[in-house]
Amino acid sequence: MRIxxxxxxxxxxxxxxxxxxxxxxxxxxERAENGYREYTERDAERLGLLIGLRRLxxxxxxxxxxAASCSEGRxxxxxxxxxxxxxxxxxxxxxxxxxxxxxxxxxxxxEARLHAGxxxxxxxxxxxxxxxxxxxxx
Amino acid sequence: MRIxxxxxxxxxxxxxxxxxxxxxxxxxxERAENGYREYTERDAERLGLLIGLRRLxxxxxxxxxxAASCSEGRxxxxxxxxxxxxxxxxxxxxxxxxxxxxxxxxxxxxEARLHAGxxxxxxxxxxxxxxxxxxxxx
DNA sequence: GGTTGACGTTAGAGCTGCTCGAGGCTCTAG
DNA sequence: CTAGAGCCTCGAGCAGCTCTAACGTCAACC
Numbered sequence: 001m002r003i004x005x006x007x008x009x010x011x012x013x014x015x016x017x018x019x020x021x022x023x024x025x026x027x028x029x030e031r032a033e034n035g036y037r038e039y040t041e042r043d044a045e046r047l048g049l050l051i052g053l054r055r056l057x058x059x060x061x062x063x064x065x066x067a068a069s070c071s072e073g074r075x076x077x078x079x080x081x082x083x084x085x086x087x088x089x090x091x092x093x094x095x096x097x098x099x100x101x102x103x104x105x106x107x108x109x110x111e112a113r114l115h116a117g118x119x120x121x122x123x124x125x126x127x128x129x130x131x132x133x134x135x136x137x138x
Numbered sequence: 139m140r141i142x143x144x145x146x147x148x149x150x151x152x153x154x155x156x157x158x159x160x161x162x163x164x165x166x167x168e169r170a171e172n173g174y175r176e177y178t179e180r181d182a183e184r185l186g187l188l189i190g191l192r193r194l195x196x197x198x199x200x201x202x203x204x205a206a207s208c209s210e211g212r213x214x215x216x217x218x219x220x221x222x223x224x225x226x227x228x229x230x231x232x233x234x235x236x237x238x239x240x241x242x243x244x245x246x247x248x249e250a251r252l253h254a255g256x257x258x259x260x261x262x263x264x265x266x267x268x269x270x271x272x273x274x275x276x
Numbered sequence: 277g278g279t280t281g282a283c284g285t286t287a288g289a290g291c292t293g294c295t296c297g298a299g300g301c302t303c304t305a306g
Numbered sequence: 307c308t309a310g311a312g313c314c315t316c317g318a319g320c321a322g323c324t325c326t327a328a329c330g331t332c333a334a335c336c
Contacts, residue, residue, distance in 0.1 A: 023293095034313080035313080035314060036312090052262030056244065057241060083252045086249050087249065089245060090245050090249070104228060107194060107195075107228050111228070126148060126186060126190045142283065151323090154324085161322095173284080175284085175285090
C-alpha cells in the first residue's frame with residue numbers, strides 16, 4: 001500500500017505520515033524500486049494505533065511508545081498502562097471542561113454588558129485564575 | 139515600575155512581556171539609566187488589556203490590535219468589534235465543549251472495557267470524526 | 277571591600293504537532 | 307507526447323510562549 005492510500009484509510013495526511021517517520025515514531029517502511037514507500041498491513045496497524053491514541057488526547061510521544069510496545073506483542077502491558085493514562089487524561093479533561101465553560105460564562109457576561117451599550121473601563125478584568133501552560137489537551 | 143513587578147501584577151512572566159515587545163505587540167517602554175525597562179501606568183494598562191483579551195481566547199494578534207486601538211482612544215469601536223468577536227468565539231467554544239465531552243465519553247467507555255480485563259483488538263478504533271487542526275481555542 | 281542573591285539585559289534555541297511549499301521524479305491515461 | 311496525479315526530499319513556518327547561557331546591576335550583610 002502506498003502512502004496516499006494509507007493516509008486516506010487512517011484519516012490523516014501524507015505529510016503527517018512522513019512526519020511520524022522522520023521523527024522515528026514509526027519505523028520506516030520498505031521502499032519499492034522507484035523509491036516509493038510501501039506499507040504492509042502491520043505498518044498500517046501500528047500507525048493506526050498511534051493515530052487512535054493521539055485522538056484520545058495522548059501526547060505524540062506517549063502514543064508512539066504504546067503503539068510500539070503493542071506492535072511488539074506486549075499489548076497486555078500496554079492496556080494496563082493505557083488504563084492509568086486514561087484515568088489521568090480524564091481528570092485533565094474534566095478540568096479543561098470546567099475552564100472552558102467558565103470562560104463561556106465570562107464571555108456571555110461581557111457580551112451582555114457590551115450589548116447593553118457599555119464600553120466599560122476596565123474593558124476587561126484580569127481576575128485571579130489559573131493559567132495553564134499545558135497544551136496537552138489542545 | 140520594572141518588568142518583574144509588572145509581570146507579577148498582570149499574572150504573567152517577564153519572558154512573555156519581553157516576547158510581546160520583541161514582536162511589536164506592545165510599544166517598547168522607556169529605559170532607566172541602567173538599561174532596565176521602566177513601565178508607566180499606561181503601559182501596564184495596555185498590556186493588561188492585551189492579556190485579558192488573550193484570556194478570553196482571542197488570538198495574540200487580535201488581542202494586540204484591540205489593545206492598541208483602545209489605548210489610542212478608540213475604545214468604543216473596540217467594544218463594537220469585540221462584541222462580534224466574542225459571539226464567534228462563543229460558537230467555537232460550544233463546539234469545542236461538545237468535542238471534549240464526546241472525547242470524555244469515549245475515554246470512559248474504553249476505560250470500562252479495559253477495566254473489565256479486555257485488551258481488545260483493535261485496541262483503539264479510528265471512527266469517522268471531525269479532526270480539528272484549529273488550535274485557536276487551545 | 278567583598279560576597280551573596282535577587283533582579284535585570286541580550287540573543288537565540290526549543291517546545292508541540294504538524295502543515296505547507298519548492299523543485300523534482302514516476303507513472304498512467306488519452 | 308502531454309497532462310495530471312502521485313510520490314520524493316529538504317526545509318521553512320505556525321502559535322505562543324518558555325527557557326538557557328552568559329552577562330550586568332544593585333542593595334544588603336559581614
